[in-house]
Amino acid sequence: MTASPEPAVPDPVSTPAPAIPLRTLRLSIVPALHPPLTGPAAALVDPATPPPRPPHRPGPRPTPEGRRGRSQDLFGPAWSLRDDLPDPRAAGRLLFTTALEALAGRRPLTQVQRLTSPGVYAAVVSGRRPAWCAAGTTPLLVGPVHVCEPVDGVAEVSAVARRSGRAHAVAARLEGVGGRWRCTALSIG
Known part of the structure; x- marks a missing residue:
């Protein structure tokens, strides 16, 4: 038996590479939009990525002093500053407990009215009661109340309500009106 000759494999060193067409490069200088970064942060920034937008911050609320400056004959409730308001954590706990017990039928719905704005109260009275709350x-049981104050005189509160071993989220927006907290948005999950 004679061995058949194997096909010859070209030697990569002696084989010439195919010709690659050369392109002319053009250098364009673009002025920087921002001053150059210095320090350790400069290594972390990709110059091709635009900088992130700053987070939205709501503007200031009207103050009672500003309202009085326009006209002396204003009447009705006025915005309250944080220094004039009680603890939002206690107000949130009272709101959650009162609203959940009212929706469960353990107290009259009218007790929610003094804690909420007219729109929220109308939604609570006319709205459908959550099944977990009514049955x-x-x-x-309302757990610890968490508070965030994005603007002076506004508090956003949230908690976890438990019943029969199940957990449900409750959240509300409280605004200082007339020296006390009033609920302007309520979410019961």
């Missing part, structure tokens, strides 16, 4: 006899 059952086990007590409703």
Whole structure:
């Protein structure tokens, strides 16, 4: 048996590479939009990526002093500053407990009216009650209330309500009106 000759493999060193067409490069200088970064942050920034937009911050609320400056004959409730308001954590707990017990039928719905704005109260009275809130006899337990104050005189509160071993989220926006907190938005999950 004679061995057949194997096909010859070209030697990569002696084989010439195919010709690559050369392109002329053009250098364009673009002025920088921002001053150059210095320090350790300069290595982390990709110059091709635009800088992030700053987060939205709501503007200031009208102050009672500003309202009085325009006219002396204003009447009705006025915006309250944070220094004139009680603890938002206690107000949030009272709101959540009162609203959940009212929706469960353990207290009259009219008790929610003094804590909420007219629109929120109308939604609570005419709205559908959550099944987990209306059914059952086990007590409703409201956990720790978390508070965020994005603007002077505004507090956003949230908590976890538990019933029969199940957890449900509750959240509200409180605004200082007339020296007390009033709920202007309520979410019961």
